[in-house]
Amino acid sequence: MFSFCTDPSTLPQWQWFACYLTTATHFAFYRSFLMVILLLAITAPLALGMGLLGAMATRSRIWPVSWLGKGYVSIVRGVPDIVFFMFVPIALGQGIEWVFHHIQCPDWDQPIRQGNDFIVCREAKVPPVGAPAWVRNVYAFGMAVVAFALVFGAFAANTLYGAMQAIPRAQVETAEAYGMTRTQAFRRIIMPQMWVYALPGLSNIWQILIKATPLLFLLGLQDAVYWARELGGQKTSLYTYPPPDWRVWYFLVLLCFYLFLTWGSERIFARLNTRLSRGQATAAGERMRKAAA
Amino acid sequence: MRSCAESFEAYFLRPLGRDYGANLLPRGLDITFCDQVFLIAGGLIWNIYFAALAIFFGFGLAIAVAVAKFSETPWIWRPAAAFVFVFRGSPLFIQFFFFYSAFVLLPRAGVDIPLGFVTLTVQTSALTTAQVGGLIVLVLNTTAYSAELFYGALRSIPKGDLEAADAYGMSGFVKFRRVVFPSMLRLAWPSYTNEAIFLTHSTTLVFLSAFPARQQSGEAFYYARYFVDQTFNPFVAYPLVALYFVALTLAVIGLFGFVNRYLNRHLPRERRRPIRFRPQYIR
Numbered sequence A: 001m002f003s004f005c006t007d008p009s010t011l012p013q014w015q016w017f018a019c020y021l022t023t024a025t026h027f028a029f030y031r032s033f034l035m036v037i038l039l040l041a042i043t044a045p046l047a048l049g050m051g052l053l054g055a056m057a058t059r060s061r062i063w064p065v066s067w068l069g070k071g072y073v074s075i076v077r078g079v080p081d082i083v084f085f086m087f088v089p090i091a092l093g094q095g096i097e098w099v100f101h102h103i104q105c106p107d108w109d110q111p112i113r114q115g116n117d118f119i120v121c122r123e124a125k126v127p128p129v130g131a132p133a134w135v136r137n138v139y140a141f142g143m144a145v146v147a148f149a150l151v152f153g154a155f156a157a158n159t160l161y162g163a164m165q166a167i168p169r170a171q172v173e174t175a176e177a178y179g180m181t182r183t184q185a186f187r188r189i190i191m192p193q194m195w196v197y198a199l200p201g202l203s204n205i206w207q208i209l210i211k212a213t214p215l216l217f218l219l220g221l222q223d224a225v226y227w228a229r230e231l232g233g234q235k236t237s238l239y240t241y242p243p244p245d246w247r248v249w250y251f252l253v254l255l256c257f258y259l260f261l262t263w264g265s266e267r268i269f270a271r272l273n274t275r276l277s278r279g280q281a282t283a284a285g286e287r288m289r290k291a292a293a
Numbered sequence B: 001m002r003s004c005a006e007s008f009e010a011y012f013l014r015p016l017g018r019d020y021g022a023n024l025l026p027r028g029l030d031i032t033f034c035d036q037v038f039l040i041a042g043g044l045i046w047n048i049y050f051a052a053l054a055i056f057f058g059f060g061l062a063i064a065v066a067v068a069k070f071s072e073t074p075w076i077w078r079p080a081a082a083f084v085f086v087f088r089g090s091p092l093f094i095q096f097f098f099f100y101s102a103f104v105l106l107p108r109a110g111v112d113i114p115l116g117f118v119t120l121t122v123q124t125s126a127l128t129t130a131q132v133g134g135l136i137v138l139v140l141n142t143t144a145y146s147a148e149l150f151y152g153a154l155r156s157i158p159k160g161d162l163e164a165a166d167a168y169g170m171s172g173f174v175k176f177r178r179v180v181f182p183s184m185l186r187l188a189w190p191s192y193t194n195e196a197i198f199l200t201h202s203t204t205l206v207f208l209s210a211f212p213a214r215q216q217s218g219e220a221f222y223y224a225r226y227f228v229d230q231t232f233n234p235f236v237a238y239p240l241v242a243l244y245f246v247a248l249t250l251a252v253i254g255l256f257g258f259v260n261r262y263l264n265r266h267l268p269r270e271r272r273r274p275i276r277f278r279p280q281y282i283r
Helices: A013-020 A024-059 A063-078 A081-104 A133-166 A169-177 A182-219 A224-232 A247-277 A283-292 B004-011 B033-070 B074-089 B092-105 B130-155 B159-167 B172-205 B220-231 B234-263
Strands: B111-114 B119-122
Touching: A024 A063, A024 A133, A024 A182, A024 A224, A063 A133, A081 A133, A081 A182, A081 B172, A081 B220, A081 B234, A133 A182, A169 A182, A182 A224, A182 A247, A182 B092, A224 A247, A224 B092, A247 A283, A247 B074, A247 B092, B004 B033, B033 B074, B033 B130, B033 B172, B033 B220, B033 B234, B074 B130, B092 B130, B092 B172, B130 B172, B159 B172, B172 B220, B172 B234, B220 B234
Parallel strands: none
Antiparallel strands: B111 B119
């Protein structure tokens, strides 16, 4: 990175650190923090969407739809989440390959599960055979996103369903008395107001989502945990920079990163809560009205 | 192929170590369905060990931290609040990594703590094992989470109860033991039940991360992962481990529900608060 970094073994203390912290692998480490943020940014809206769908399905009057919603929520919530994070990507991957296998190689006569192997024809491999590394990474990342969205969608569905039920019944009845249909009442009365009831639950889920992101490491992605282990481990003098066992410092950095994330989002949610409480028929809304008057 | 009885004998107690069953875990094509059933079930021993001991130690510590956080003296409540913030704000997964890499740095021979006239040698080698080091992390973690629950309960003790205690001339520890503590426990118990369940679920993280499973003796989810790695078939081991955990969860709910009934025994039946299971997932 810097011009004085040519021979690390002769450098004074601070320059050595400047060079050490700007190696290519360290930049990969810094980028992996962006990956965590990216995962959060993609997963959160997806999970919210899944949650909205699940909550609407649960409220539905058509019983197969409502059962589907209830089943989805209670299955995901009943099983330890870690099982889901490990199960979904591998099961989904095999499922996709199985479908492609039946579409593209209909005349394949051998069984797919042979002993302990899962064998599909060459054309059905996902990602395709010989795909570049970045395609594989994006695919693995996409699987992780799906797993996260599925699990956190169920949590969000539960919260949003509760929030929809928490809207005072009289308001919906008033809307119906004005001649609104069920859909119109939902869109005009329930949707705009439910967020204030949902916010405490959603902020909780968001915090849990943040704290679930290091599990990406278990799915084989090169995330911050992976790099912290790689870079912190003791190196032999074969390496240009042979530090001793510094894992504890790298994990301290990670710990602080997550503390900062949770602390920051707590503050943002507190602000959002005040904003959404304005003009609402709740204790907080009433207090704000009185303070203003 | 082994019969079911043989695999029970070979693997049910295997999670305790090599001396209690087969030397090696089953591998590749040699794996039978019964192997998976019994080895994963045997692994639950460690889940119960971690959960029970962490709740046992964490309960007392959490009450101390909660009372400290509720204190009005800044130099008492600030450290307690900081402790709760650090352990609730960061992922348990990272905490395991951090503490393991810190424990590894301790000298193997033990640390000498001079106490003036006598020198205390603290054994540190055990800290790098999951059974001790991992347990410590779990205890600290559950202490923080439960302390927050107890702190919330302390804040919502009815004013009248405290005034009644004052009117009877109680103060200090007597007031705490007879009025504050029972009320706090009763208010916090439903959420504490949930905390116990999450803790039970998060025992699956112990061997997932930093702490090594010596002699391949790990907990239930460790074996489930092992089988999925070996057979490349997630549709047997993961549903099995999920099933076991549902059973374990029900056992925890039953146990804590029993205590809940005891805590609320003086209330009329319709005012007793039943425990509602609200899964809160990962930490």
